[in-house]
Amino acid sequence: MSDTSKPIDPSRRQFVTRAGGAAGAAAIAPGVFLTTPAQAKPADQPVSSENRWGILIDANKCGNGCNACVTACEEENGWGSADPSEDRSRPDQKAHWIRKVTIRDKATQHVTTLPLMCQHCETPPCVDVCPTGASFKRADGIVLVDKHICIGCRYCMMACPYKARSFIHEDLKDQRPWAPRGKGTVESCTMCVHRVDEDGTPACVEACNAETHKAMVFGDLYDENSEISQELKKHGGKEIRADLGLNTGVRYRGI
C-alpha cells in the first residue's frame, strides 16, 4: 500500500489554484457569464474537464458490519436486493456494484473494513481494452459503460484490477429510468452520475453520512476549496493497488 508521491512542483500548485478559480465562471453564451459554483451545471451544458469527481473513504470511520452504502446503492440503481427480476442468475453471476470488504493485516493483525467499487481510474484499463469504445471516461473523470454499444465481450472485466464490473446474465425488468441496465452488457458503479449531473451526491456517500459514520467524502478533486481536496491535502489518501499507477478517483485513508 504505497502512496503515489510525486515531487511537489510549486508552479503546478499555482496552476491548480488558477484553474480552480476559472472553473467558477462558466460562459453560457458568448458574452454572457454566470458566476455560479463550478458544480452547478445547467442541464444543457456538457460536463467539463475542469472538474474531476472523486470520493475519499476513511476506513477508520467505516463501521464494521455496516452495509448502508451497499444497500443505498442497490436501492438507488436497482440492482441486487432491489432488483427482483434478476432471479435466475447464480449468486456468482449476479450484478454487484459496490461491496464491503474486511481485511486483516498479516503482520499487525489490524482489521480494516471498507467499501470497494469502481475506482474511476484516470487511466482506466477497462477503457483501454474495450474494443468498441463502450467503456469510456467522461470529461469529469467518471468511468461509464455505454450499454448502447457494449457488445458484451467482457474484456473490460478481465482488465479491471478491482473486480468492479459485472456482466448481466439474464433479462431484467423495471430498471430505474436513471440507471438503465440490461442483459448481455457490462455495468459498474457510475458514481451516481445522474445525481452528480444535477449537483447531487452519490447515494453511498449520502447513506454513510446519514448513518453518521461520515466515512465518505464526495467532491471535486480539481477544486482546491472543496472538502475532499482540503481533506486530501491535510491527511492524504491512498490508492488501492497504487503500484498500477491508475491514479484512481476513489481514495482511501486508514488502509
Place this chain on the structure above:
Amino acid sequence: MKQVLNYRETEGKSTGFWILLGGLGALIGLALGSVLYMEHEGHYVTGMNNQIVWGMPHVFAIFLIVAASGALNVASIGTVFGKSLYKPLGRLSALLAIALLIGGLMILVLDLGHPDRLIVAMTYYNFKSIFAWNIILYNGFIAITAVYLWFMMERKMNKYYPVAGFFAFIWRLILTTGTGSIFGFLVARQAYDAALLAPMFVIMSFAYGLAVFILVLMAGYAWTGRPLGDAVLFRLKNLLGVFIASVFYFVVVYHLTNLYATEHHGVERFILMDGGIYTKLFWIVQILLGTLLPLAMIYHPTIGKSRPAIATAAALVIIGGFAQLYVLLIGGQAYPLVLFPGHEIVSGGFFEGQINEYSPSIWEISLGVGGVALSLIMVTIAVRVLKFLPTSLEDSVVDPHAAKAD
C-alpha cells in the same frame, strides 16, 4: 524420372464422405441450438460468471485461432524458406489456416453478450484496444491467406505467390503476437502479467497448428486412398518434435520467471501445487500427456516410425494444447485478484479473495465443438470441390532426393 505433381479434387461419392459431412453438420447444428438457447435465456445458463468471465468457448476459440496461424507454417516453410518438400502441402496449409480461424471467430462472436451487435463491433473502433486490433488482424489474415491461396492455385498468378506467402508469413506472426497480447494487457491478473506470453503464443501456434495439420493430412490421405510417403510425414513429425520441445522450454521459463517474482508466488503455487483441477490438468495432461509422451513417441527409433503412433502424438499435442489454454485462461481467472498485499481477507461481499469456481455447461462445450466442426467441414468440402490435395505425396513425387537424404 520425376513423377509430376498433380492436384485433384477428392472423390465425394462414398458413404464415408457423406457420413463425415453429416456428422460434422450435426455438431454444427447442435452448436447453433446451444447458441440460440444461451442468447435467448442469457448467459446464466452457462458456467461462466462474474469471476470467470471467459470460459470454455474462449478456450476453444483461442485454440483454433492460435492453431490457424500455426497451420500456415507449412506453407510458409515451403514458400518463404524455399524448402521444396513442403511446397505441395502449401494449399492445404493455407486452407486449413483460413478454416480454423473462421471456426474460432465464430465461437468468439457467438459467445458475445450481444452477437446481434456485430455491426457495432465493426463500426465502432477503439484503436487503443488490442482486441479491436485483433479484429483487423483476423480479417486481414483471412484476406491475405485467401490471396496467397489464389496465387498458388492460379497458374497465371503463380509467379507472385512467394510475395504473397511472405506477407502472409509476417502477418501471421503479428497475429499470434496480438492474440498473446490480449493477455499481456491484463496486468492486474497475476497469471497473465508476463512479457513472455506473446512469444509463447507464437511457439504454441507452431505446435498446435502443425499437429492439426498432420492429423488432417493423414486422415485426408488415408480416407481418400491416396499415397502419402514417409519423406513428407517424417519431416513433419520431426518438425513437430522441435516445436513441442520449444513450447516446453517456454513453459518452463514462464514458470521460472514467475517463481522469481515474489508477488507471483501465490498464483504459481496455485497452478503448480494446490490448484486442484488446474494442477492436475497442468501436470498430467499438459506436461505428461501433451508434451513428454508425444516427444518420446516421436523420437523413439521404432515407435516414431509407426503411423498410428505419429497420429496419436499429434492428437496428444492437441489435447495438451487445450489443457494448457484451460489452465492459463480459466486457472488464471480462478486465482483471485490481489487487492491488498500483506493482508488476508476476513470477509467480503462477492467472493472476495476466494478461489473462483467454474464448471463449463454443456452449451458452452457444444458451441466450442461446433466451431471445430465448422473448421473441419469447411476443409472437407473445400478439398472436395477445389484442387487442394496432390493426388500423390509419395516420396518419388515430393522430392526424389528427400527419401534418401532424410
Place this chain on the structure above:
Amino acid sequence: MSQAKLLQRLFALMIGTLLLLPLAATADEDEEEEHEPLPFSELVITEPAQRYSEETGCVAPEEEMRRNHMEYILHQRDETMHKGIRTRQFSLEECINCHAIKDDNGEYVRVEDERHFCATCHTYASVKIDCFQCHSDVPVRASRLRTQQSGLAPHPYDKPFAGKLASETLPLLTTEE
C-alpha cells in the same frame, strides 16, 4: 459433376449462414405468428393526456416525430451518455411518461403488449428495437419535462478547457503529510 455443383452450393450456403448467424442468434422464436396486416390508419394509437406545446403537439411537429423520432432519441442518448447533457425534451424517459397506456385494470401495459405506444407501430412495421432491454417501458417517476429544461439548444458551450489538469497534478492534492 452435378454433385460437385451441389457441394459448391452447400459451401456457399454455409458461408452465408455463417454470416447471418449473429442475427439468428437473437431472433425471437415467437416471431413467426402471422397477423393479417392492418392498414396503418387502423392501428390504435392512443393520444397522450398532455401536449408538449400547442403548436407542435409532441416535442417536435408530429409529422417530424413520426418519421425521425429515432434520430432525436439517438442524438439525445449520446449527449446524455457521453456529455452528461440532461435536457428532457428528447429524453426517452419522457416519451414513456407521456405516451404510457393503461389497460382496463388501470395497469400500465408493457412493451410485449401491442397496445404499448412503441410496440404498436414497431410490431406493425416489424422493426425490432432493443431499447427496453435496458430502459423501463413504463413510467417510474413523475415527468420532469418542465423542471429540468434550462435552455433548448443542445450544446452551445463546447469550448475546450484552456489547460489540462493531468494525472500528475492529482497526487499534489493527495499526498500524505
